[in-house]
Amino acid sequence: MQTTLKSAIRFSGVGLHSGQPVTMRVCPASADYGIWFRRTDVMVGDALVPARWDQVELSPLCTKLVNAAGVSISTVEHLMAALAGCGIHNALIEIDGPEVPILDGSSAQFVDAFLSRGLQGQGVPVRAIRVMKSVTVETPEGWARLAPGSHLSMEFEIDFDEAAIGKQRRRMSLANGAFVRELCDSRTFCRRIDVDTMRANGLALGGVPGVNAVVFDGAEVQSGQGLRHADEPVRHKMLDAVGDLALAGAPILGTYTGVRSGHAMTNRLLRALFETPGAIAWVECDPSLTAMLPGVGVRRDEVPAVA
Structure with missing residues (x-):
């Protein structure tokens, strides 16, 4: 419901x-x-x-x-x-x-x-978007894909020159509260070499390392408390993708793959999904399908202690 x-x-x-x-x-x-x-x-x-x-x-x-x-x-x-x-x-x-x-x-x-x-x-069934055929978008830097799947699952890969980040990859199902347990506490991050450029362009003016962002400078992690997860950067990219996919307007039943993807690419992917004939089907979730949606059955004591 x-x-x-x-x-x-x-x-x-x-x-x-x-x-x-x-x-x-x-x-x-x-x-x-x-x-x-x-x-x-x-x-x-x-x-x-x-x-x-x-x-x-x-x-x-x-x-x-x-x-x-x-x-x-x-x-x-x-x-x-x-x-x-x-x-x-x-x-x-x-x-x-x-x-x-x-x-x-x-x-x-x-x-x-x-x-x-x-x-x-609210006593009204959830309507979900089932991915019926694969849709992919790409740029010279990376690519993203939505493919058919029984429920929302995600695989993400990032690759940075900074030694403290490097190449990270993670795959997970988003069913049964996994977002709350495994992703929700991963923080936004950036590279030190990008900070001055962003601020010169009127961006990141509220960012404070260790308070609301993690900054990476080569092998150094500037966060005030270290990392919450060894692979916190790729987890945060997955968190972002969950939020951007939520703009579909309904839960997605399918598999998202992102390789060096970001906000703009995920939005381009949603646009391609809705514009591709036969790529989606709207379904009304019965109890068994509802049980596979993110957030079902999650408890407050599963939220990481940093909250």
Whole structure:
């Protein structure tokens, strides 16, 4: 069955790229509502922004949604991953600025708050998107693919020159709360050589190593506490992909593979999936299929202690 939150939850922090303070409330919503953002600081025009793949303005460093009136909300991926990973299908997110708060750079604090507050069943079946044929997109740097599968599973590979990252690969099923247990606490990261460039371009102004980001400089890890997982970078890339795939508007039943992929490529993949004739089928989830969706049966005590 579809779910929403039992009551609203408030988050405050700063935007990773803007560095500006922001307050956000994640509120319950009715069945079949989906996920929507509402900019409470926008007083004129359409302040509602749907969390949907066809509203994404392509960006390599974050996922940014823009409605027809030009109202935007950026860096939505960690929040979307938390909602999907907890199995929350309907919510209205009220926010007083253009960027979701980064918190600790992962999804863990969102997840912990959602599971602490509790979810409300809504008595309406979940509709899911079954991948019927493989779709692939690629660039000179990497590629991504969605292929048929019984439930959402993921394989991701990254390859960096920094000795502290190197080549990492991970494969996992996202069924039965695996996102909460294995991915949600992995933090956003960057290379030291990229920090100055990003800030010169007005990005990463709210990033603080050890507070909300991990910075890699050759063999050195600048995080204040070391890594939460030996392969935390590839886990975070998978976290991002979970959030970006959630913009499909429904759970995906299929296998995602990403090789040096990122936000823009995953969005291009969703666009290709919806534009390819016969690539998807909408299915109503019976109890056995519902049991394979992310977030089903997860408990708060499974959230990593960092939350």
